[in-house]
Amino acid sequence: KAGVTQTPRYLIKTRGQQVTLSCSPISGHRSVSWYQQTPGQGLQFLFEYFSETQRNKGNFPGRFSGRQFSNSRSEMNVSTLELGDSALYLCASASRGSEGYTFGSGTRLTVV
Amino acid sequence: AQTVTQSQPEMSVQEAETVTLSCTYDTSENNYYLFWYKQPPSRQMILVIRQEAYKQQNATENRFSVNFQKAAKSFSLKISDSQLGDTAMYFCAFMNTNTGNQFYFGTGTSLTVIP
Numbered sequence: 001k002a003g004v005t006q007t008p009r010y011l012i013k014t015r016g017q018q019v020t021l022s023c024s025p026i027s028g029h030r031s032v033s034w035y036q037q038t039p040g041q042g043l044q045f046l047f048e049y050f051s052e053t054q055r056n057k058g059n060f061p062g063r064f065s066g067r068q069f070s071n072s073r074s075e076m077n078v079s080t081l082e083l084g085d086s087a088l089y090l091c092a093s094a095s096r097g098s099e100g101y102t103f104g105s106g107t108r109l110t111v112v
Numbered sequence: 113a114q115t116v117t118q119s120q121p122e123m124s125v126q127e128a129e130t131v132t133l134s135c136t137y138d139t140s141e142n143n144y145y146l147f148w149y150k151q152p153p154s155r156q157m158i159l160v161i162r163q164e165a166y167k168q169q170n171a172t173e174n175r176f177s178v179n180f181q182k183a184a185k186s187f188s189l190k191i192s193d194s195q196l197g198d199t200a201m202y203f204c205a206f207m208n209t210n211t212g213n214q215f216y217f218g219t220g221t222s223l224t225v226i227p
Contacts (some may be wrong), residue, residue, distance in 0.1 A: 043215070048213050056213065094213065101215070105154065105155050
């Protein structure tokens with residue numbers, strides 16, 4: 001079956017702009033989580049969605065937001081981009097989180 | 113708060129040999145799950161093995177096995193018969209589903225398998 005698909009794979013944005021990243025989970029998976037990965041901070045949890053509801057949110061400013069659609073696809077949005085937002089953004093999906101999440105290949109965001 | 117510590121930033125192993133990656137964690141919870149994920153240069157995180165804290169038996173998946181010591185809060189990964197394809201970053205992760213499906217990741221161990 002198809003894996004977790006993230007688009008786009010690479011993105012270059014200018015400081016102050018906003019960006020939307022997309023994630024299509026594995027069919028049947030209703031839980032979708034997002035993580036930010038940077039060399040300095042490692043892997044940090046952004047948020048988790050389940051059946052269109054945000055169940056959990058990490059310690060990120062309000063510029064980071066997300067949503068989940070009825071087909072479980074998810075988007076995350078970052079407004080007023082800062083240089084420090086440059087990172088690999090990973091999306092993951094699961095039917096039951098305790099069984100482990102399947103990750104996508106990520107979107108590499110570069111803010112210049 | 114949950115914390116996960118991987119004290120070995122880099123390791124190397126000869127092909128066909130065995131290597132053990134260390135992980136310790138800190139939590140006040142009793143029921144939780146532990147995972148090892150592998151991230152090759154392709155960037156995709158791949159689940160290697162998972163352990164349920166309430167199970168005493170150590171998990172095994174083919175060449176991969178864990179040594180889970182709940183009292184010591186230790187969760188090491190043993191890779192037997194190392195292969196070149198095992199070269200990757202390995203992340204230890206903790207999840208307590210009572211507080212949401214959130215992974216707490218360690219800082220990772222970069223493993224290189226030498227031919």
